[in-house]
Amino acid sequence: MEISELSLAKVLRCGQTFRWKNINNVWSFAIQDRIVLLKQDDQRIQYSHIMLENSPLKSQKIQDQETFKFVQDYFNLSINLKDLYTHWTEQHLIHRKGKNSNSPFQAFTGIRILRQDPWETLISFICSSNNNVKRISKMCDNLCLEYGEYINEYEGMKFYSFPAPESLTEDNVELRLRELGFGYRAKYIHQTACKLQDNKDLSVEKLNDLRNQDYQTSHEFLLQLTGVGPKVADCICLMALDKHDVVPVDTHVYQIAVRDYKFKGKGDLKSMTKVIYGAIRLYFKDVFGEYAGWAQSVLFAADLSDLNNGVNISEVESTIKEESTKVKGSKRTIKIEDKVKTEIEVKTEELLEIKTEDELIISENGRTKRIRSESIKLPVSKKIKVEC
DNA sequence: TTTCGACCTCTTAA
DNA sequence: ATTAAGAGGTCGA
Numbered sequence: 531m532e533i534s535e536l537s538l539a540k541v542l543r544c545g546q547t548f549r550w551k552n553i554n555n556v557w558s559f560a561i562q563d564r565i566v567l568l569k570q571d572d573q574r575i576q577y578s579h580i581m582l583e584n585s586p587l588k589s590q591k592i593q594d595q596e597t598f599k600f601v602q603d604y605f606n607l608s609i610n611l612k613d614l615y616t617h618w619t620e621q622h623l624i625h626r627k628g629k630n631s632n633s634p635f636q637a638f639t640g641i642r643i644l645r646q647d648p649w650e651t652l653i654s655f656i657c658s659s660n661n662n663v664k665r666i667s668k669m670c671d672n673l674c675l676e677y678g679e680y681i682n683e684y685e686g687m688k689f690y691s692f693p694a695p696e697s698l699t700e701d702n703v704e705l706r707l708r709e710l711g712f713g714y715r716a717k718y719i720h721q722t723a724c725k726l727q728d729n730k731d732l733s734v735e736k737l738n739d740l741r742n743q744d745y746q747t748s749h750e751f752l753l754q755l756t757g758v759g760p761k762v763a764d765c766i767c768l769m770a771l772d773k774h775d776v777v778p779v780d781t782h783v784y785q786i787a788v789r790d791y792k793f794k795g796k797g798d799l800k801s802m803t804k805v806i807y808g809a810i811r812l813y814f815k816d817v818f819g820e821y822a823g824w825a826q827s828v829l830f831a832a833d834l835s836d837l838n839n840g841v842n843i844s845e846v847e848s849t850i851k852e853e854s855t856k857v858k859g860s861k862r863t864i865k866i867e868d869k870v871k872t873e874i875e876v877k878t879e880e881l882l883e884i885k886t887e888d889e890l891i892i893s894e895n896g897r898t899k900r901i902r903s904e905s906i907k908l909p910v911s912k913k914i915k916v917e918c
Numbered sequence: 919t920t921t922c923g924a925c926c927t928c929t930t931a932a
Numbered sequence: 933a934t935t936a937a938g939a940g941g942t943c944g945a
């Protein structure tokens with residue numbers, strides 16, 4: 531498995547999934563009957579697992595096969611990324627606005643859309659409204675800890691499965707979730723769980739079957755659930771229901787369309803009307819084709835300066851003085867004093883913050899940002915030019 | 919049928 | 933330190 535086909539560090543941290551943990555360079559994730567463990571180096575990805583405590587006996591060989599099957603399915607490994615990237619790069623060159631920007635598809639390889647469990651994706655993205663990745667992750671963890679089943683332990687950390695729908699239908703769930711910091715989403719989750727329980731028209735079985743239905747049907751089905759609007763519904767369509775061409779639109783994606791591509795924005799930027807939403811979604815589908823949703827996830831990642839929230843940096847050239855190097859957890863602060871012009875390559879799993887007195891010019895992927903007196907976080911595997 | 923404020927909490931910026 | 937804005941939206945008037 532080439533790293534250009536799948537980069538775990540990017541895929542598992544780009545806001546698709548919220549439960550993977552990185553412990554000593556090993557990725558871990560609890561599913562129904564085991565903890566799945568993955569480790570990636572330059573050549574390959576190794577997989578293993580820790581079975582559910584007191585689980586029924588199976589031969590090691592069967593277990594390994596099952597884990598492999600999960601990985602293959604979860605990461606959509608039957609889909610070849612290289613060919614898609616080639617196509618997107620061509621389309622990018624045709625439709626981009628301006629000529630001086632490098633292709634994000636060159637700089638951000640190995641990003642793919644996962645094929646996640648529909649129920650978990652549904653609940654996760656209900657949590658995502660008006661929210662950030664860090665907090666969403668925390669909420670998902672709390673949900674598992676409170677309502678999931680204990681699976682086993684790895685490196686001193688206890689792992690719990692994602693809770694079944696039935697476990698979120700009791701009356702006290704909303705109150706408890708509020709105590710756990712879910713805010714107004716507590717009601718959404720409880721109501722959605724209840725709807726899928728009671729209603730004949732809505733069930734988890736039908737939710738899962740949306741993989742066999744078309745986009746329109748799936749989208750409308752999801753909109754019936756509390757806390758699910760057009761954006762969240764499209765995230766579920768793309769990331770769990772095999773609707774690879776769907777681009778979930780938000781203001782950020784809108785910005786990319788107008789700034790980097792030749793999308794003509796109608797009306798003001800602030801109001802995301804139904805019409806604009808649909809227009810943007812179709813525009814990206816027009817440009818990138820059948821796997822537009824996949825392409826968009828690369829653009830989004832490329833545009834996000836804090837893609838790898840916590841996974842980072844660094845080798846800093848001598849021109850940067852490590853005047854104040856404070857180690858706080860995994861954070862390191864480096865002050866840049868002199869006028870410098872240097873290149874930083876992100877290599878290790880550390881978070882680097884660069885603080886400047888003066889204005890700092892950051893160029894990455896041909897895109898230039900000016901930053902003053904603030905810190906930036908640099909994503910892994912990326913070269914960034916810094917001028918000051 | 920569209921628009922617009924309110925909504926929980928946490929993080930980051932000033 | 934203390935405060936305000938914003939976070940990959942959704943609901944309901």
